[in-house]
Each structure stands twice: as structure tokens, then as C-alpha cells.
Amino acid sequence: MVEDAMRARAEQAESAAERLLELVDPEEENPQSSTIPASLLLHDTGPEVTPKRKSRDVLGSSGLSPKVSPPLTMPKTPVNKSAAILRKAALFQDSPAYNGKTSTSLFDIISGRANESAWWSKRKSLLSERSSIEAGEPSDHKEELNGYISGLERGTADIRVLKKLALLCIESPVNELISPISPVLSGPFSPSAQSGGARSLLSFKSDLWDQDKAFERLFSALMQYLDPARDVNELEYALIVLWELIEHQAPLLEGREAEIFEVLLRVRYCAHTSILQATTQFRDTLTSRIxxxxxxxxxxxxxxxxxxxxxxxxxxxxxxxxxxxxxxxxxxxxxxxxxxxxxxxxxxxxxxxxxxxxxxxxxxxxxxxxxxxxxxxxxxxxxxxxxxxxxxxxxxxxxxxxxxxxxxxxxxxxxxxxxxxxxxxxxxxxxxxxxxxxxxxxxxxxxxxxx
Structure with a gap:
């Protein structure tokens, strides 16, 4: 009777041990394959999981000793697969800043290209054509300037004339010291090279613009020429001429700001994108200078x-x-x-x-x-x-x-x-x-x- 009782208790212990092992490792009976690569779970260097030992190994070879406790595996929290993926993603580093800059903001990139409109690109292209005008004193271009002004007054000036006129403005700058409280447009407005390193530092008033009231005639003819009904290309180069006048003949424009604002408002009636963008650039520059x-x-x-x-x-x-x-x-x-x-x-x-x-x-x-x-x-x-x-x-x-x-x-x-x-x-x-x-x-x- 004692032997039967001991055998019954051993069977109960064996049954309890098997049940406990099933609770600790329930996935052994119903294994499921993970859809996430093992490399993302951050356990590729850890020890492999050892298979579960059978209950008969736990209880010993006799299977009768009720005092033998099974070596149970300690419970542990299952791996959170989402957290493992996030930890893996955190190991990635940001790429270097765009073009070596400290900021990669899209607004900063766009703002850095604010001047790269079609109109501004044409002006930059024109600056590369400065060699078409021979270097010399501004007075050497008197007859040439009179011809350009006549073309503007008649409304027959074409793009070639407008280009040469813009380059002539660059070649004959007027740099005068003015009163700090004067409302005159004080250039330069854009980073363009002057005609020669030493020449750019000189302060002089070109006689070219004084003779026969050449500047007054040129400015009045240009204002009349900027008609919104004209061809868009002609308007673009006429605005380039106006820009060069503001940049290189600024002292002569004192008191003419109202006329400049008036023509900027009027020329926008052409409703062409390049002209609208050009007038916006004029406005922003003038409002920061006047x-x-x-x-x-x-x-x-x-x-x-x-x-x-x-x-x-x-x-x-x-x-x-x-x-x-x-x-x-x-x-x-x-x-x-x-x-x-x-x-x-x-x-x-x-x-x-x-x-x-x-x-x-x-x-x-x-x-x-x-x-x-x-x-x-x-x-x-x-x-x-x-x-x-x-x-x-x-x-x-x-x-x-x-x-x-x-x-x-x-x-x-x-x-x-x-x-x-x-x-x-x-x-x-x-x-x-x-x-x-x-x-x-x-x-x-x-x-x-x-x-």
C-alpha cells in the first residue's frame, strides 16, 4: 500500500511538471514563423534556445522520487518586435547636410534661389556679353547713346539695342557722395562686377550723361517704352536697362522714385510671369534702399x-x-x-x-x-x-x-x-x-x- 501511494504521488508530480513546462514555453506545441528578419530583433549574437527536456528527464530515471524538483526555466517577458525594429532604426545616422550647408530646410533652399527667375537669368547672361563694348571713356559713346535714345523715343528699339544700352550703363557709372538723409536710390543693388578693379573704386560723374540732357531724355524714353502691350522679351530687357540705371546711375535718379514706382505698377498689366517676378524684385530692393x-x-x-x-x-x-x-x-x-x-x-x-x-x-x-x-x-x-x-x-x-x-x-x-x-x-x-x-x-x- 505504501508503494502504491508513492507511485501515485510520483505520477501526480510528473503531470504537474509537464503542465508547468507547457505554460512556460507554449510556442513549442504551436510554433509560428516570424515575418520580421532575425537581424532586426537584435538577438543574432545571443545564445540559441535549447529544446525543452522531457518530463522523464526532469524526474530522473526511476520516475518514482517525489522529492526531485524539476529544473524549471525562469519566466521572461517576450521580445517586443516593434521595439526591436525601432532600436535597429535608431542606429541609422542622418546624411551630411545638403551641399555642405548647415540647414536642409526646403524654405532655405528656395530662398537661396530667389533671384534665379527667367528675368534674372537673362540679366546674368547679358553680363557675360560685356566684351561687345570696347573699353574707353564714357564720352566716347556719346553718338552711340544718342542713337539708342532716339530708338527708344520712336519705339523702334529692339533687343539688340536694349542689350547694348544696358551694357553702356554699366560701362559709364556715376558714383557721387550723397547726403545720408537723401532719399536717393543708393546702389549698387546687385553683386555685379564694375568695369575694372581700379575703375570701380573711383568716384566720378560721367560727362556722357550731362551732355544735351542725355540722362533725362533716356529716362523719359525708357518710361514711355515700358508699355505692357509690348513683346515680353522687349519688356524684360527694358527692365534690365532700368535696373542698370538704378545700380550705376543712382545719383541721377534722385526725385524720380515716383516715376519708377508708377511704371512698375503699370507694366504688370502684361500679366506675364517673368515680368511679374521682375517687378517684385525691383519692389523688394527699392523698399530696402529708399x-x-x-x-x-x-x-x-x-x-x-x-x-x-x-x-x-x-x-x-x-x-x-x-x-x-x-x-x-x-x-x-x-x-x-x-x-x-x-x-x-x-x-x-x-x-x-x-x-x-x-x-x-x-x-x-x-x-x-x-x-x-x-x-x-x-x-x-x-x-x-x-x-x-x-x-x-x-x-x-x-x-x-x-x-x-x-x-x-x-x-x-x-x-x-x-x-x-x-x-x-x-x-x-x-x-x-x-x-x-x-x-x-x-x-x-x-x-x-x-x-
Missing amino acids: EPVYGLTVMHANIRTFRDSPLPALSDADIKNGTYAFGLIALGKFILRLPAEVLEDELPRLRPTLISALTDTSFDSSLNVREAAAASIIAAQLILRDEGRLFALLDGLPEDKKNLLTYLFDKHGCRGMIGEEQSGMEKLEREMRRLDGRTSTPLRPAASPFI
């Missing part, structure tokens, strides 16, 4: 005149609204350069224009006008940092527009929070670039869905 109070006054007068002028026969309201928004953004760029005390004196003069633009709903394209006006007001808030004072200076704003502007101020981080000035400025610059992209893209004609 004395801000003077520039703000001149630009404001120009866009008011442009807004009230009749629409040309071959244009439409969408193009005009895009150009009006283009001018409003120029106001915002001038505003950003003003001290707060000066801005408080200037805002009451801008108030009717900004309020009418912010509330304009006459056309679908008026959205561009409203957003550009809002951008200019945000620029003012970035300077004042006091929306209560700003709304007082813009007396007459509807309540719904005040609520909208308050939201935009908060979005751009310009409601008086300390340390957010730089962030708000960057956000506003991105907003202005977005508006420029929209106003520099001509609308497709509705009559042809394939254009």
Missing part, C-alpha cells in the same frame, strides 16, 4: 492713383487687384523700417487706404487685396506692439475686422509677448512671400482649358 518715410509717402500716392485709374482695354480686374496687393505689400515693407514714434504719425495718413482695402469685396480676386492690407497692418503691429493704440490710429475699422486682426496678431506672435518679435517677423515674411507667389502667377484664360 529712405522709409519718403518711400512710404511716394508708394502710397502711387497705389492710390493706380487704384482710381481706369482699367486698360486689354486687362481685367483680377490683374489690377493683384497689382494693388503688390503695392500694399510695399507699404508693409516700408512700415517695418519705421520707428514706432514715426509710424504713429504716418498711420492716420494710411488709414483710409488700409481700411478700404481690408473691407474690399467687389471681386473674387479682392481676397488678395484684403490679405495684403492685413499683412501691412500686421507689420504696423509688429512695430507698435500695442493693438489698442493701433486700432485707435486706424479709427473706423469694423468690429469684425478688429476681431480678425486680433486673431492674426496672435497667430503671428505680435501681441506684446516678449521674445517673439523675431518669430513674428519671420511669419510675416513668409506670408508676404506667399502673397507674392499668388500675385505673380497670372490667371489662366477661361476660354481655353488647355493653357
Whole structure:
């Protein structure tokens, strides 16, 4: 009876041991293949799993001793396969910065190519043709210049003439010391080489532009030549001539800023992408160079005149609204350069224009006008940092527009929070670039869905 009892207890122990081993390693009976490569589980260097020993080995050869405890495998947490993959992925390193730069931001890459428009590329190509004009004193080109001016006055100047005229402007620079408070366009505006290393450092006034009022005649003829109805290629090279005049004959342009702004607004009626991009580059350069109070006054007068002028026969309201928004953004760029005390004196003069633009709903394209006006007001808030004072200076704003502007101020981080000035400025610059992209893209004609 004792032997039977001991045998029964041994069988119970054996059964319990087998059950415990099944609970510890349940996958032995129903193995499943992993869909993840073993190299990603980070266990390729560890010891292999030893097969489970049978219960008879655990209990001994007699199978009768109830005191023999089975050498159980210690329980452990199953491997988290997702975590293993993430740990493996964390071993990868980023590639070197794009082109050796410290930033790989797409916005930085695009901003670095801002000047690489079709118009700017043509200007760079033209600079490589400077050898077509012989080196010499500016007075040697008197007859040549008179011929170019006559062609512009008659409207018969072609691309070849415009190229030679632009190169002649480069070859005959005017560099004079001017008053630091003068609103004159102080070049150079772009990094182009002058005619000779030593010559570029000289300060002289070319007699070429004084004789027979050559410069006045040239400037007036060029303004007349920049007609939006002209061929796009001719307009592009005429704008290159204007750029070289601003860069190399800047002292002679003092007091002519209003005419330059007027022609930039007018030529945009051609609605060609390269011309729109070129005028945007002119605007951004001029707003950074001209004395801000003077520039703000001149630009404001120009866009008011442009807004009230009749629409040309071959244009439409969408193009005009895009150009009006283009001018409003120029106001915002001038505003950003003003001290707060000066801005408080200037805002009451801008108030009717900004309020009418912010509330304009006459056309679908008026959205561009409203957003550009809002951008200019945000620029003012970035300077004042006091929306209560700003709304007082813009007396007459509807309540719904005040609520909208308050939201935009908060979005751009310009409601008086300390340390957010730089962030708000960057956000506003991105907003202005977005508006420029929209106003520099001509609308497709509705009559042809394939254009």
C-alpha cells in the first residue's frame, strides 16, 4: 500500500511538471514563423534556445522520487518586435547636410534661389556679353547713346539695342557722395562686377550723361517704352536697362522714385510671369534702399492713383487687384523700417487706404487685396506692439475686422509677448512671400482649358 501511494504521488508530480513546462514555453506545441528578419530583433549574437527536456528527464530515471524538483526555466517577458525594429532604426545616422550647408530646410533652399527667375537669368547672361563694348571713356559713346535714345523715343528699339544700352550703363557709372538723409536710390543693388578693379573704386560723374540732357531724355524714353502691350522679351530687357540705371546711375535718379514706382505698377498689366517676378524684385530692393518715410509717402500716392485709374482695354480686374496687393505689400515693407514714434504719425495718413482695402469685396480676386492690407497692418503691429493704440490710429475699422486682426496678431506672435518679435517677423515674411507667389502667377484664360 505504501508503494502504491508513492507511485501515485510520483505520477501526480510528473503531470504537474509537464503542465508547468507547457505554460512556460507554449510556442513549442504551436510554433509560428516570424515575418520580421532575425537581424532586426537584435538577438543574432545571443545564445540559441535549447529544446525543452522531457518530463522523464526532469524526474530522473526511476520516475518514482517525489522529492526531485524539476529544473524549471525562469519566466521572461517576450521580445517586443516593434521595439526591436525601432532600436535597429535608431542606429541609422542622418546624411551630411545638403551641399555642405548647415540647414536642409526646403524654405532655405528656395530662398537661396530667389533671384534665379527667367528675368534674372537673362540679366546674368547679358553680363557675360560685356566684351561687345570696347573699353574707353564714357564720352566716347556719346553718338552711340544718342542713337539708342532716339530708338527708344520712336519705339523702334529692339533687343539688340536694349542689350547694348544696358551694357553702356554699366560701362559709364556715376558714383557721387550723397547726403545720408537723401532719399536717393543708393546702389549698387546687385553683386555685379564694375568695369575694372581700379575703375570701380573711383568716384566720378560721367560727362556722357550731362551732355544735351542725355540722362533725362533716356529716362523719359525708357518710361514711355515700358508699355505692357509690348513683346515680353522687349519688356524684360527694358527692365534690365532700368535696373542698370538704378545700380550705376543712382545719383541721377534722385526725385524720380515716383516715376519708377508708377511704371512698375503699370507694366504688370502684361500679366506675364517673368515680368511679374521682375517687378517684385525691383519692389523688394527699392523698399530696402529708399529712405522709409519718403518711400512710404511716394508708394502710397502711387497705389492710390493706380487704384482710381481706369482699367486698360486689354486687362481685367483680377490683374489690377493683384497689382494693388503688390503695392500694399510695399507699404508693409516700408512700415517695418519705421520707428514706432514715426509710424504713429504716418498711420492716420494710411488709414483710409488700409481700411478700404481690408473691407474690399467687389471681386473674387479682392481676397488678395484684403490679405495684403492685413499683412501691412500686421507689420504696423509688429512695430507698435500695442493693438489698442493701433486700432485707435486706424479709427473706423469694423468690429469684425478688429476681431480678425486680433486673431492674426496672435497667430503671428505680435501681441506684446516678449521674445517673439523675431518669430513674428519671420511669419510675416513668409506670408508676404506667399502673397507674392499668388500675385505673380497670372490667371489662366477661361476660354481655353488647355493653357
